[in-house]
Amino acid sequence: MSTQELPTRAKIVVIGGGVGGTSVAYHLAKFGEKDVILLERSELTSGSTFHSAGLVGQLRADPTLTKMNMYSVELYRELEKSETPASWRECGSIKIASSNERMAEIRRQIGWAKTFGLDLVEISNDQIKELFPLINLAGVVGGCYMASDGQVDPSSLTGALAAGARRGGVKIFTHTRVVAINTKDNQIKSVTTDKGEIECEIVVNCGGMFAAEIGRLVDVRIPIIPMSHQYLITENFIPDQVKFLPSLRDPDNLIYFRQEVKGLVMGGYERNSKPFTATANSFDQIPADFNSKLLPDEWERFEEIAANAAMRVPAMGEIGFKNFINGPEGFTPDNEFCLGETSVGGFYVAAGFCAHGIAGAGGIGKVVAEWIIAGEPTMDLWHMDIKRFSGAYKSPKFTLERVRENYEAYYDIHYPGEERSSARGENKSPIYDWHKENGAIFGEKAAWERVNYYLNPNEKGLDQSLRPNGWVGKHWHSAVALEHHATRNTAGLFDESSFAKIKISGARSAEFLNLICANNVVKGVGRTTYTQALNKKGGIESDYTITQVADNEFLIITGTAFLNHDKGWLEKQMRENNFDQVDIGDITKELACFGIWGPNARKILQKVTETDLSNEAFGFMNSKMIKIKDILLRATRITYVGELGWELYIPVKDGLNVWLALLAAGKDLGIRPAGYRAIESLRLEKGYRAWAGEINTETNPYEAGLGFAISSKKDNFIGKASLDAIKDKVSRKLTALTFTDIKDVAMGNEPIFIGNKVVGRVKSAGQGYSLNKAIAYAYLPIEHTSPGTSVEVEMFGIKKVATIMAEPLFDPAGERVKS
Numbered sequence: 001m002s003t004q005e006l007p008t009r010a011k012i013v014v015i016g017g018g019v020g021g022t023s024v025a026y027h028l029a030k031f032g033e034k035d036v037i038l039l040e041r042s043e044l045t046s047g048s049t050f051h052s053a054g055l056v057g058q059l060r061a062d063p064t065l066t067k068m069n070m071y072s073v074e075l076y077r078e079l080e081k082s083e084t085p086a087s088w089r090e091c092g093s094i095k096i097a098s099s100n101e102r103m104a105e106i107r108r109q110i111g112w113a114k115t116f117g118l119d120l121v122e123i124s125n126d127q128i129k130e131l132f133p134l135i136n137l138a139g140v141v142g143g144c145y146m147a148s149d150g151q152v153d154p155s156s157l158t159g160a161l162a163a164g165a166r167r168g169g170v171k172i173f174t175h176t177r178v179v180a181i182n183t184k185d186n187q188i189k190s191v192t193t194d195k196g197e198i199e200c201e202i203v204v205n206c207g208g209m210f211a212a213e214i215g216r217l218v219d220v221r222i223p224i225i226p227m228s229h230q231y232l233i234t235e236n237f238i239p240d241q242v243k244f245l246p247s248l249r250d251p252d253n254l255i256y257f258r259q260e261v262k263g264l265v266m267g268g269y270e271r272n273s274k275p276f277t278a279t280a281n282s283f284d285q286i287p288a289d290f291n292s293k294l295l296p297d298e299w300e301r302f303e304e305i306a307a308n309a310a311m312r313v314p315a316m317g318e319i320g321f322k323n324f325i326n327g328p329e330g331f332t333p334d335n336e337f338c339l340g341e342t343s344v345g346g347f348y349v350a351a352g353f354c355a356h357g358i359a360g361a362g363g364i365g366k367v368v369a370e371w372i373i374a375g376e377p378t379m380d381l382w383h384m385d386i387k388r389f390s391g392a393y394k395s396p397k398f399t400l401e402r403v404r405e406n407y408e409a410y411y412d413i414h415y416p417g418e419e420r421s422s423a424r425g426e427n428k429s430p431i432y433d434w435h436k437e438n439g440a441i442f443g444e445k446a447a448w449e450r451v452n453y454y455l456n457p458n459e460k461g462l463d464q465s466l467r468p469n470g471w472v473g474k475h476w477h478s479a480v481a482l483e484h485h486a487t488r489n490t491a492g493l494f495d496e497s498s499f500a501k502i503k504i505s506g507a508r509s510a511e512f513l514n515l516i517c518a519n520n521v522v523k524g525v526g527r528t529t530y531t532q533a534l535n536k537k538g539g540i541e542s543d544y545t546i547t548q549v550a551d552n553e554f555l556i557i558t559g560t561a562f563l564n565h566d567k568g569w570l571e572k573q574m575r576e577n578n579f580d581q582v583d584i585g586d587i588t589k590e591l592a593c594f595g596i597w598g599p600n601a602r603k604i605l606q607k608v609t610e611t612d613l614s615n616e617a618f619g620f621m622n623s624k625m626i627k628i629k630d631i632l633l634r635a636t637r638i639t640y641v642g643e644l645g646w647e648l649y650i651p652v653k654d655g656l657n658v659w660l661a662l663l664a665a666g667k668d669l670g671i672r673p674a675g676y677r678a679i680e681s682l683r684l685e686k687g688y689r690a691w692a693g694e695i696n697t698e699t700n701p702y703e704a705g706l707g708f709a710i711s712s713k714k715d716n717f718i719g720k721a722s723l724d725a726i727k728d729k730v731s732r733k734l735t736a737l738t739f740t741d742i743k744d745v746a747m748g749n750e751p752i753f754i755g756n757k758v759v760g761r762v763k764s765a766g767q768g769y770s771l772n773k774a775i776a777y778a779y780l781p782i783e784h785t786s787p788g789t790s791v792e793v794e795m796f797g798i799k800k801v802a803t804i805m806a807e808p809l810f811d812p813a814g815e816r817v818k819s
């Protein structure tokens, strides 16, 4: 194919001929896009793909990724029957627990596998031995088995995808290097290769570990670091009478195995990770001729893994190996892929597969091709969306630290409430030092340090009896319950300075926002509106509060982690709907934000301002400029905890003064500084939705219980046509469940049963300290949502009874908020 002349025009150019690029091209062709070119600077598979170990596992911690990997298996089975088979072998897989905590995790996974109809079953040690006779069972607590997992030859798979793409009309050019990507008005125009220029509308960066370098051609930061990753292949030694082995993972010992001919492939995740080329000052300067190459063996880094392998499979200590592979692979800072459209219109990425790109390739190709064709994701891909990364990842040091931490913890159990230890302290609130001096325990979100809760070891009333059962309670702290109660009974003071703040201004800003938002957000200066921004399918792309601060100026407040995502969505809509005279600005770091909420919030705030805060003068969802200690700031009467109160937006330099003034004013009125864990508990009781929690691009406002935030008066906004079509056909509903034992805390993804039938899976969960109950939310078929219905939720292999409740669970009349 490379002997063909390079066209001068194509609609879509895919860069990279690994398993990622060929899968994207295959699916584009499958979905009818014929005008597609794939460019590979060397040979197909010559990046990371050729040296992959080829294990394909389906069940992942994220439901979307699980569905994608399940699709990969379906596709590989199909390809196996095609004229270019992928060498797919459905040999099954075993995961063993070498600790009790891991066994609990496995039981939890068996539960959530049921929600996908996956064939994951618990097996005994005898069954493990029967399926994998080479194993030494010392210290093995138990395990699970999935018959439909398998292994594939990465080069055959790439060849099969490339052949399928070609059959569908894709033109593939090897030995063709992209050297520049050209844009006009922040939109893709063409790519320049070493063989000529190709005009195009869309570029898909499938550059694997080279993706960051390709991103730099258009000044887009793609936080992918090439990391060295190793495995070995033994001599043939498995006796003929042994049935072909399933793959075996022993994450407590950091190792995996799969059969290769009559030998074993054995690899793992080293605790002493090593970037291939990145340093604290440079991202990833991969040599320009690094194709079809491996790195030198690094035995000393592999010793722990080799010793663990010899313990688990004693034959490993006796037989020789015929091949040692040290190959680089692109890893991201959170071990999830980088997918989707970047901040440059038409510039997509599908890279950073973190050593599960062979398992993921089928699903990745499908969702990225769908995304390109629809112009928006067709599934909830937030965890993989390139826009999840905050500006902090522009720093090589920050990215490198995070990538290393995540690589080394790849096989660890991730407990709820766990925090990262690397790359901390990047973004801080103006009162960070005050928090620190006052016992704050910080968490991190999008590189911001935020208070989880405050620790005062001498405090009385700390109640250990509420600690969630099992390892769910590992990072739990009883101080959260006290902060919760203070907010309900007197007043909580919260630092929410990390909230993303976007200023929309310009002559057409009102018109623009009313096209983007499902609610009417143009209600007059000083009015605040809660709204969703929808995609064309009516799915929820963003969840904002918007205040009209002037005739042609609006303040959007959205979650800390969603700045790039939400701003990117606004910019995309502005571009695609030809809006001029609209400016979109990030003012996150200009304003601190404090929430003061609780029955005493008005009394406290009134002590420090002359503005009348009475209900009559300052109603709910109104916003005004007020003065505290001569500091002019914005006060918005709103709540995310279900209590009377205000959010205050203050110039950063004045943050500490205002914070101290509020504390002093509230001293005799029971004010208590409180953190994000308390907010979570309070908002769950009130049923306030969280984007990426209960709502996302796959859920629509009607099923999410947000129909009240859709304007019935507007005749046009993005997603309206779809909403009108689905309004009377809603088949599932977000539903609140409570458990009588407050310690029965779900983590998400647990199956929900009525009788023996799985009717849904838990979406979000936590503890409600005012209700004294554990709470969970789930989308359930509408016929199963009647309050009072009893269901069972399987947690760690045990079914717990829960009751469906009417919403909101707390203060249903909303009297406290409007008091």
Ligand SMILES: Cc1cc2nc3c(=O)[nH]c(=O)nc-3n(C[C@H](O)[C@H](O)[C@H](O)COP(=O)(O)OP(=O)(O)OC[C@H]3O[C@@H](n4cnc5c(N)ncnc54)[C@H](O)[C@@H]3O)c2cc1C
Pocket (backbone or CB within 6 Å): 015, 016, 017, 018, 019, 020, 021, 039, 040, 041, 042, 043, 044, 045, 046, 047, 048, 049, 050, 051, 052, 053, 054, 055, 056, 154, 176, 177, 178, 179, 206, 207, 208, 209, 210, 214, 229, 230, 231, 291, 325, 326, 327, 328, 329, 350, 351, 352, 353, 354, 355, 356, 357, 358, 359, 360
């Ligand atoms: C040791 C090891 C073991 C692994 N084991 C497994 C496993 O068991 N299971 C699993 O699922 N995954 C595994 N993986 C991961 C898997 O191999 C990768 O995720 C996958 O191959 C990455 O594919 P890719 O297409 O993104 O990248 P690549 O295969 O690296 O392809 C990117 C391509 O882009 C090309 N390119 C770069 N720049 C340009 C340019 N400017 N112009 C044109 N072309 C360009 C490169 O030449 C390259 O061919 C393993 C990886 C390693 C290293």
